Amino acid sequence: MLDDLDAVLEEEEQAQPAASRHRNRSRGGRSAIAFFMSLVLLGLLVGGGWFAYSKVKGFFVADDYAGPGGAEAIVQIKTGQSATDIGTTLVRQKVVASVDAFTDAAKDNNRSKNIQAGWYRLKVEMKASDALAALLDPKSRWVNKVTIPEGLSYQQTFQKLSQATKIPVADFAKAAKNPVALGVDEAWFRRGDGKPADKTDIEGFLYPATYELSPRADATEVLKTIIGNFNAEMEKLEFVPTVEKGRGGISPYQALIVASIAQAEALKDEDMPKVSRVIYNRAYGEFPCHCLGLDSTVNYWLRISGKKVKPSEKLTQSDLHNPNNPYNTHDKPGLPPGPIGNPGQAALKGAMSPTNNFPYYYFISIDTKGTMAYGKTGADHDRNRLRACQNGIPLC
Template identity: 85%
Template sequence: MLDDLDAVLEEEEQARPAETRRRARGRGGRSAVAFFMSLVLLGLLAGGGWYAYSKVKGFFVDDDYPGPGGAEAIVEIKSGQSATDIGTTLVQQKVVASVDAFTGAAKDNNRSKNIQAGWYKLRVEMKASDALAALLDPKSRWVTKVTLPEGLSYQQTFQKLSEATKIPVAEFEKAAKNPIGLGVDESWFTRTDGKKVDKTDIEGFLYPATYELSPRADATGVLKAIIANFNAEMERLEFVATVQKTRGGISPYQALIVASIAQAEALKDVDMAKVSRVIYNRAYGDFDCKCLGLDSTVNYWLRITGKKVKPSEKLTQADLHNPNNPYNTHDKSGLPPGPIGNPGEVALKGAMNPTNNFPYYYFISIDTKGTMAYGKTGEDHVRNTQLACKNGIPLC
């Protein structure tokens, strides 16, 4: 019966002159139709027409599922989406029955603007208000959370990412071969000291932080998210502009290398800028050999070539002076080919703004707490080394 009524109404509407139809729509036409439908509804109910009521009730009330919902539905909410956008997404995945039901629930809940972007585990055929409550519940968010500490090498980073995401390390290694494609600006791969830069080296660009990763992301997507954060942090720190303005011709990439070394060598934040200054003094100052003489760079090469990392006292002369090791800073002058890890904010700031009026060429940890001592001469360094040995550092 109701279908016949719908057909009659449609025919009558189309038969009316266009101008009349426009006036009806422009001056509460829907209200007039609603009044008519109310009369029809009352008549149908009087005749026991519950089926008919179920057919027309959507004219008065937004379609909504009774809940609580059935099968699991994975939904992505994107940054900047409005309530209508979110409602549309939920309807498309059959989570809610109508956009209006969801937007209505959102209007009634002053917390609805707090919905965060991300992936959510919901259910099909949920009541709109229940779906909204789930989107506001942090427990409903489906994310892969991983913390990357300061100073990890790219290999160590890939291992942590693999453990968190269950994506094989090999896939991260493959994706990492194109840092520029992942979002690293090509201008980063520039040096002013004449040394060649490897544009396939992702080391230094995997910014240490806690990441909430999309559970649907592949290795490329994960690395793109991390590189995007690196770019944002560099912009926030004004790293490139500061280095170009203050470091006397040293490129941002060279400063990134210095930051990675300071991260590896200094155990305390207070020493990051001081160690950075010593590195600059040795590589670009008046130091005779222009060599850094660091064990950390030697160990980095051992690590990335699959060999065992050794404490300084166990590094052999063959290790320290291996001519085939490009990270041999005992014999090779200047900075190594690239970063030796991924520095954090404090180390980056130290490389940007190294301690001024600090004419030292040597540093060493002199106790188990990581306290650093600095020397201007080789004799100073010998005395500091003896002090370290006295304090239990196994160097002598």
């Protein structure tokens, strides 16, 4: 049956004119070409669309590196920088691919406002969110951290700073020769007792605190940072106006000297105002010689002269009464030429606001805990000294 149908179809095709058969073949060829051209056009449309997308996607999706990053990049974040500022810094150093990628990451992280100023160890070509996480990680910060305890001399402070920063002590000594250039107000170097103040003496201005110093800072920049902190702390304490208003002609520099002595003599914060009052009483009160009679000032001179500091019981008469020692307070009246160390907050408060109605001229530590006893007369002082000896203080 099927064979008969095939034969019929073949006869019909042979019966058609040749031109008609040719038109049929041509129409089939054109259909194939049209189909091929449709495929080409579709490919162009798809390819063009992808090309256009690739060109405009940057307007909608911020460029970002895949991470995790490669070579180390040392980046400085400055105080007050916004997320955009930080992103710009990171882009310049090729840490992130775009500012938008970083700011987008910052918007998605509530802790992004906690980025601290300082130097950071990051990597080139980091994913923006990873860079942000690193900036929030304390371990990424690159700082020289150093703690300056209360009462250190400038020489001891330079040693501490040198150990932390690897900057030679000599560099700090050289930079310290001009405290005014480092930020100390020249007005500090005034005294109301007729004695001169040495404008090259940095002692007293190296405020005790813990500092995070830039690893790129030199000696001058380090000292400027510390003195800047001194200025800020003095302003918070209102040290200058308080002293000028309430100390009857005593200058802030004189009060700074008193604070440094109180820091050296008293172990407990509660004694700082009392010791300060005794110093003022002896120097400017009705004490006969107006001399302080302190071993701490003598030892200060030994220290800065390159000599060995001695316990009070081992100081000789020649040590105590050396006429060439400007810090000899056993024979020379009034306050010494300058501070004998760098006082902390408690000592500064004691010097600016000494205990009122405290008519004593002597003080002494009477036990190993630093308990202080005060006396009005030499006889009182002798009795307190005996108490100290009985408590194991080596004075007798």
